Amino acid sequence: MKKEDIINLKKGFENQGWHRSTELFESYFLDQKQKNRFVIVAEYEGFVAGYVTLLEHAKNGPFSEKKYPEISDFNVFIKYQNKGIGDKLLNYCEKLAHSFSKVITLGVGLHEGYGPAQRLYIKRGYIPDGSGVWYKDEPLAMNASCKNSDDLVLYLSKRMTD
Template sequence: MKDDTDKFVVAFEKQGWHKPFELFEEYYKQQTHNERKVIVAALNDQVCGYVTLLDKTYTGPFSTESIPEIVDLNVLIKYQKKGIGNKLMDVAETLAKQKSDLVSLAVGLHYGYGAAQRMYIKRGYVPDGSGAWYRGKQLEQYSNCMNDDDLTLYLLKILVKVEPFITVRDAAM
């Protein structure tokens, strides 16, 4: 990850996304202290995207529970729609499963997050029912907020297959 920092900063800058060097430096530091896992996708020595995983969430509706949280999934534009985001999520979910049968994430609500919203729902994530959150706090009904990157919805996924407790038998039996 440390060697990828400059590559990510330059690549995101070229496509007009602000991802400062300090962000990746902090992720690397947290990874070395086992506070965060950073998963990087690369193709032919070119970085394509990354996602991070916290062993537990520190904000939001699950902050009092030990549920891992997927944070900051990003795939460079030129590599999108090639399955890289799903592969990154596969790895993050596999790592989360080592800690819990559940995994959480927060997704932005503006249209820039539309592709991510669709992917998460297709992968089995469901809203947790706590409503919208803004800047780490649950919004009260009719509260004012701005539709920016800090307006989020928390989602939860069960990582185990749940067997039905009812068996359906063929009527001919």
């Protein structure tokens, strides 16, 4: 991630009618400078098309105790989807994670907005961890109430081979 990517990422979300704060991307840039997060930005025909971030250790969810790396934010802007950009970002991210771990993890939302990501992760060999769905960073108990928002997550992992 370069400093100028901050505004380009914010504009990318605005162009598809979504709000993401400049502060989010500034925090990612700072995290990268402090070596707390890897931020990989994809370009397509000279324009920022998406990004993925990787934490060396999962902060929340079932993998936080195991110290596995976690993909914590992954987006390809709608107008750039179905061009192989997501696969390239994930390939790079997995290769990077594999340099220090045999397992990579992520959490994916369950509402339809996450449908393309859910399919992509399954096609790439990510499997649910077996702890069920999580809501607001806690396992969701059977018959418990929740809201189908970004806070409702299924955790997946992938064992990487040499």
